[in-house]
Amino acid sequence: MTYQPPAGARDLLPLEVAQKAWINDRLQQIFRQHGYSRIVTSTLEWLDTLTAGGAIKPSTVIQLKDNLEGTLGLRPEMTASIARAAVTRMAGNIYPQRLCYRANVFRNPPKNYDGGQLEFYQAGVELLFAGGIIADAEILLLLANCLQDLGIPDWQILLGDAGLTRSLLSVFPPNIRKQVRYCLANLDRITLENWDLEPDLKARALMLFELRGTPETVLKKVTTLDLDPTAEATVINLQSLIDLLNRSSKNPLPITLDLSLLQTFDYYTGIVFEAVSFHDNQCYLLGQGGRYDRLLGLYHPQQESSPGVGFSLNIEDLHSALITTTRLPQQTPASDWLVVADTAEAQVAAFCHAETLRNSNPEIRVELDLGARDPEAIREYARTCRIKNIAWIKLDGTYCVENISY
Amino acid sequence: MITIALPKGALLKDTIELFKQVGLDFSLFLDKSNRQLQITDPTNTAKALLVRAQDVPVYVEYGQAQLGVVGYDVLREKQPNVANVTDLKFGYCRLSVAVPKSSSYRRSQELPPHGRVASKFVNCAKEHFRSIDLPVEIVPLSGSVELGPITGMSEAIVDLVSTGRTLKENGLLEIEVLYESTARLIAHPLSYRLKRDNIDDLVAKLHGLVRE
Numbered sequence: 240m241t242y243q244p245p246a247g248a249r250d251l252l253p254l255e256v257a258q259k260a261w262i263n264d265r266l267q268q269i270f271r272q273h274g275y276s277r278i279v280t281s282t283l284e285w286l287d288t289l290t291a292g293g294a295i296k297p298s299t300v301i302q303l304k305d306n307l308e309g310t311l312g313l314r315p316e317m318t319a320s321i322a323r324a325a326v327t328r329m330a331g332n333i334y335p336q337r338l339c340y341r342a343n344v345f346r347n348p349p350k351n352y353d354g355g356q357l358e359f360y361q362a363g364v365e366l367l368f369a370g371g372i373i374a375d376a377e378i379l380l381l382l383a384n385c386l387q388d389l390g391i392p393d394w395q396i397l398l399g400d401a402g403l404t405r406s407l408l409s410v411f412p413p414n415i416r417k418q419v420r421y422c423l424a425n426l427d428r429i430t431l432e433n434w435d436l437e438p439d440l441k442a443r444a445l446m447l448f449e450l451r452g453t454p455e456t457v458l459k460k461v462t463t464l465d466l467d468p469t470a471e472a473t474v475i476n477l478q479s480l481i482d483l484l485n486r487s488s489k490n491p492l493p494i495t496l497d498l499s500l501l502q503t504f505d506y507y508t509g510i511v512f513e514a515v516s517f518h519d520n521q522c523y524l525l526g527q528g529g530r531y532d533r534l535l536g537l538y539h540p541q542q543e544s545s546p547g548v549g550f551s552l553n554i555e556d557l558h559s560a561l562i563t564t565t566r567l568p569q570q571t572p573a574s575d576w577l578v579v580a581d582t583a584e585a586q587v588a589a590f591c592h593a594e595t596l597r598n599s600n601p602e603i604r605v606e607l608d609l610g611a612r613d614p615e616a617i618r619e620y621a622r623t624c625r626i627k628n629i630a631w632i633k634l635d636g637t638y639c640v641e642n643i644s645y
Numbered sequence: 646m647i648t649i650a651l652p653k654g655a656l657l658k659d660t661i662e663l664f665k666q667v668g669l670d671f672s673l674f675l676d677k678s679n680r681q682l683q684i685t686d687p688t689n690t691a692k693a694l695l696v697r698a699q700d701v702p703v704y705v706e707y708g709q710a711q712l713g714v715v716g717y718d719v720l721r722e723k724q725p726n727v728a729n730v731t732d733l734k735f736g737y738c739r740l741s742v743a744v745p746k747s748s749s750y751r752r753s754q755e756l757p758p759h760g761r762v763a764s765k766f767v768n769c770a771k772e773h774f775r776s777i778d779l780p781v782e783i784v785p786l787s788g789s790v791e792l793g794p795i796t797g798m799s800e801a802i803v804d805l806v807s808t809g810r811t812l813k814e815n816g817l818l819e820i821e822v823l824y825e826s827t828a829r830l831i832a833h834p835l836s837y838r839l840k841r842d843n844i845d846d847l848v849a850k851l852h853g854l855v856r857e
Binding site for chain 1: 648708720726727728729730731732829832834835836837838839840841855
């Protein structure tokens with residue numbers, strides 16, 4: 240019998256770990272530079288916590304056996320856990336809260352996806368207890384900063400506004416609104432066209448379906464509609480956000496405004512966005528996020544609502560988008576020194592010398608030879624492992640250095 | 646360059662005709678001696694992949710093709726995550742329940758509980774019988790479904806009907822239509838949203854042609 244990881248799970252070997260760490264370390268460094276502190280929440284949560292508010296369906300959560308108190312689930316994303324921790328454990332802290340994470344999340348793959356991935360690695364931020372366009376702009380600029388710094392080729396941001404789309408949908412009678420929303424979210428133009436709707440409503444639905452493009456053209460089109468005061472305010476906000484982004488970024492951000500960018504169910508209330516890259520005929524969903532001004536209230540003991548905005552980046556997709564570039568480390572780091580005891584009696588001296596080397600420079604990598612090999616085999620090993628120097632240690636602690644050429 | 650997935654089989658000729666009208670000539674795929682599965686049109690503006698109809702939504706969902714043409718029947722059966730952009734109106738057919746003419750069944754409800762139904766459209770068949778609360782055993786086949794009742798393996802079939810000739814010649818009777826199907830233009834969702842490779846222009850042109 241062979242033991243394998245379950246379908247959808249996998250092992251990461253050292254080179255892949257080094258490459259993904261390179262990505263994630265850079266991201267965390269950028270998050271730190273923007274004043275975010277890392278938070279670690281539990282991998283396991285009550286299923287009720289994860290699915291509170293109905294945005295996450297229980298079927299997408301990998302559930303663990305019932306115990307007496309209820310069902311547990313492996314977190315499918317981090318925002319719910321962080322929201323829970325922030326309003327319960329960090330209450331009374333100074334606001335706003337800037338939190339970041341690097342973590343694995345788990346998703347039950349849909350039924351027809353044989354061997355679909357179960358475990359995903361993410362890095363992300365949540366800016367809690369802060370509403371308004373300045374916070375939105377901070378998050379979008381931070382996202383752009385991350386993608387630029389990593390050197391992702393040909394990336395774009397797809398930006399929507401769940402609040403504005405909701406207002407635009409409010410002209411539809413409640414009984415058909417849900418279906419229109421479904422068609423927009425799932426890009427089903429055919430159902431809208433073949434639908435036996437009043438001509439005005441149908442024209443409106445098809446117009447909403449096409450509301451995407453450069454922010455300027457889309458917002459111009461939206462302002463020609465008769466908007467209710469909420470929608471009007473949202474449009475003005477969105478205009479100010481775009482303006483702020485354009486003026487605060489060295490290069491204009493590649494943003495496509497898409498007012499049908501929404502999920503059938505989600506917890507977003509304001510801006511929503513996805514970061515995408517196209518490379519070598521592949522499309523990568525690098526990250527996603529948005530504003531959720533009602534989520535924190537779900538977890539607050541007194542249901543006190545507070546705003547929040549954030550994003551998560553998908554490490555696997557970032558890695559795939561970068562793998563054909565030369566940005567990632569191409570090899571695991573090699574040891575700088577191989578320390579070899581000349582005789583069994585010199586072993587103590589070898590340990591001491593290795594320690595002295597390590598203390599000389601915290602970055603240095605020193606490994607010990609474990610004996611039972613002749614000098615030529617040791618040299619061959621050093622060459623194979625790209626080790627630059629061998630220190631041959633004598634009983635009295637003196638040593639000679641041999642540089643390995645390979 | 647935009648890549649379009651074209652379906653082998655019944656829809657191919659009309660599909661190639663449609664793209665010809667917007668200036669993209671993939672008629673090499675109709676040439677019997679051609680063995681190439683990926684070609685570029687003579688004006689060098691678009692690539693086409695020749696794939697089995699069931700695989701069109703797969704290439705589009707994964708983004709290897711930004712556009713594709715496929716029957717609604719395949720979409721309904723596979724439920725792929727793709728944008729449904731335009732009803733191309735050609736390639737009409739319907740998914741129906743059929744039984745031997747000699748049987749007494751004239752409605753799905755009259756079929757015996759736990760009877761057998763042969764079909765290529767396992768999910769659609771399941772959905773239909775679940776909706777009328779009739780427990781049946783679906784026997785998955787990949788072709789010549791009409792043989793199910795002829796050989797006595799199943800009481801009924803759920804299969805595509807276009808003219809009804811095949812049913813008639815095999816002594817079968819269409820008793821219920823599940824849905825009607827036509828060819829659809831589908832798109833990779835993110836490419837469509839981000840208007841990659843001017844996908845919106847091409848879609849608008851095709852859309853305009855169909856509406857004329």
